[in-house]
Amino acid sequence: MYGLCDCNNFYASCERVFRPDLVGKPVVVLSNNDGCVIARSNEAKSLGITMGQPFYQIRALAESRRVSVFSANFALYGDMSNRVMTTLRSLVPALEIYSIDEAFFNLEGITEAPDEFGHMVGRTVRRNTGIPVSIGIAPTKTLAKIASKLAKQYPKLAGCCYMHRPEDIAKVLNRFPLQDVWGIGRRYGKMFDRMGLRTAQQFVDLPQEWVRARMGIGGLRTWNELQGQECIGFEQMPPRKQQITISRSFPKEVYAFDELDRIVAEFASMCAEKLRGQQSACREVQSYICTNRHREDQPQRYDTRIIVLPEPTDSTFDIVRHARVALKQIFRQGYGYKKAGVVLSQISPASELQVSLFSSTDRPKHSRLMEVIDSVNKEYGRGKITIAAQGTTPFHMNREHLSPCYTTDWKDILVVKAK
DNA sequence: TCTGGGGTCCTAGGACCC
DNA sequence: TCTGGGGTCCTAGGACCC
Numbered sequence: 001m002y003g004l005c006d007c008n009n010f011y012a013s014c015e016r017v018f019r020p021d022l023v024g025k026p027v028v029v030l031s032n033n034d035g036c037v038i039a040r041s042n043e044a045k046s047l048g049i050t051m052g053q054p055f056y057q058i059r060a061l062a063e064s065r066r067v068s069v070f071s072a073n074f075a076l077y078g079d080m081s082n083r084v085m086t087t088l089r090s091l092v093p094a095l096e097i098y099s100i101d102e103a104f105f106n107l108e109g110i111t112e113a114p115d116e117f118g119h120m121v122g123r124t125v126r127r128n129t130g131i132p133v134s135i136g137i138a139p140t141k142t143l144a145k146i147a148s149k150l151a152k153q154y155p156k157l158a159g160c161c162y163m164h165r166p167e168d169i170a171k172v173l174n175r176f177p178l179q180d181v182w183g184i185g186r187r188y189g190k191m192f193d194r195m196g197l198r199t200a201q202q203f204v205d206l207p208q209e210w211v212r213a214r215m216g217i218g219g220l221r222t223w224n225e226l227q228g229q230e231c232i233g234f235e236q237m238p239p240r241k242q243q244i245t246i247s248r249s250f251p252k253e254v255y256a257f258d259e260l261d262r263i264v265a266e267f268a269s270m271c272a273e274k275l276r277g278q279q280s281a282c283r284e285v286q287s288y289i290c291t292n293r294h295r296e297d298q299p300q301r302y303d304t305r306i307i308v309l310p311e312p313t314d315s316t317f318d319i320v321r322h323a324r325v326a327l328k329q330i331f332r333q334g335y336g337y338k339k340a341g342v343v344l345s346q347i348s349p350a351s352e353l354q355v356s357l358f359s360s361t362d363r364p365k366h367s368r369l370m371e372v373i374d375s376v377n378k379e380y381g382r383g384k385i386t387i388a389a390q391g392t393t394p395f396h397m398n399r400e401h402l403s404p405c406y407t408t409d410w411k412d413i414l415v416v417k418a419k
Numbered sequence: 420t421c422t423g424g425g426g427t428c429c430t431a432g433g434a435c436c437c
Numbered sequence: 438t439c440t441g442g443g444g445t446c447c448t449a450g451g452a453c454c455c
Binding site for chain 1: 420421422423424425426427428429430
C-alpha cells in the first residue's frame with residue numbers, strides 16, 4: 001500500500017496560516033512579476049478563477065469580490081514545506097518527497113487500520129503546521145493519487161480515502177475523469193476527449209498494444225498502475241538533479257547587452273550556489289534569451305548556446321564566466337528581450353571531481369572561498385556577497401502583494417502582544 | 420500596459436561504428 | 438530490379454509532473 005499526502009491549495013494555505021482572518025475567504029497567489037494565478041483557495045476557485053490565468057484578466061473581479069492577492073513568497077512556502085515534511089517523516093515508516101506540497105509514504109509495519117492511520121497523519125500535520133492536507137491510500141501510487149483527490153473532494157471522508165477492494169476501485173474508476181489521472185496530461189486528455197473516452201475505466205479497457213503504440217511506455221505504466229499493477233516504485237533518496245536552472249521573465253523588455261549581461265551573471269551565480277548545495281559539479285553551462293512571445297507585433301527571437309567546459313566545476317567564477325561568454329555569442333541588438341535563463345547540465349558528484357592534468361586553479365583554496373561565500377550568504381541573507389559582474393542592484397521583479405517572510409527573516413517574525 | 424518557473428523521461432532519426 | 442545486421446551516441450522535440 002502507498003500513501004500520498006497532498007497539501008490543499010498549498011501556497012494559499014501557507015499565506016492563511018499567518019492570516020487566520022482570511023480563512024473561508026477567497027485567496028490567490030501570483031507567479032513572479034505578479035503575472036499569473038498559481039494557487040487559489042477553494043473560495044477563489046468557486047469564483048471561476050482558473051489556474052495559470054493572467055492576473056490582469058481577473059483584477060477587476062478580485063477587487064469587487066474582495067479576493068486577497070499575494071505575490072509568490074517562495075521563502076515562506078519552502079519553509080512551510082519543510083515543516084510539513086518533518087512532521088510526516090516523524091509519523092510514517094518511509095517518506096518520498098515528491099514535490100513542494102506532496103509526499104508518498106509506505107505503510108510497512110503499520111498495525112493500525114490504514115484509514116485510521118491516514119486520518120491520524122492528516123490531523124497531526126494540520127495541528128503541527130496549520131496546513132490542511134488530503135491523504136490517499138491505495139495499492140499503487142497512481143491509485144493513491146486518485147484516492148487523495150477523492151479525500152479532498154468529499155468532506156465526509158474527513159481528509160483521508162483508503163481505497164483497496166477491487167470492487168471499490170472499479171466503482172471509482174468508472175466515475176473518475178480520465179484527464180485527472182496522474183500521467184494523463186493536456187495532450188492525451190484532448191486526444192481521449194476526441195475519441196469519446198471520459199473515465200479512467202474506459203482507458204483501462206483499451207487494449208494494451210494500443211496504449212503501448214500510442215503512448216509509449218509511460219502510458220503503459222499508467223494503464224497498469226490503474227489496474228493495481230505496481231510500476232512506479234518508491235524512492236526514499238531523492239536522486240541528484242541532472243539539470244539546474246534559473247530563469248526569469250523581466251517586468252519590462254530589456255534591450256541593452258550590459259543589462260542582460262548583469263542578469264545572466266546573477267542567474268549563473270544562483271545556479272552555482274544551488275549546484276554546490278547538492279554537492280555537485282557540472283560540465284556544461286548554457287545561457288538562453290528570448291523575446292516576448294505574446295507581442296506578435298514585435299520581432300521574435302530565441303537563442304541558446306551551450307559551453308562545454310574542459311573539466312567539471314562548481315565554481316561561481318567559472319560558471320558565471322562561461323554563461324557570459326554564451327550570452328555574448330547569442331545576443332543580437334534590436335530585440336526586446338523578455339526572459340533569460342542559465343542551465344547547468346552534465347552534473348556529477350563534486351567528490352568525484354577529476355582534475356585535468358593542465359588545470360591551473362588551486363582547487364582546495366578555491367573551494368574554501370566558495371564555502372565562505374555560501375556560509376556568509378546563508379547567514380546574512382542572499383546576495384550579501386556577490387561577484388562584480390552582477391552589478392550592484394539585484395534582479396528586480398514586481399512583487400506588489402508580497403507577504404512577510406514570517407518564518408525565515410528575523411525582521412518579519414510575528415510579535416505577540418500582551419493585552 | 421499586463422501572460423511563471425523548474426524539473427523528468429521517452430522517442431525518433433541521423434551519424435557513426437564494426 | 439536487387440543492396441545486412443546490430444549496435445551506440447547525440448540531438449531535438451514532445452510528453453508529462455508540480
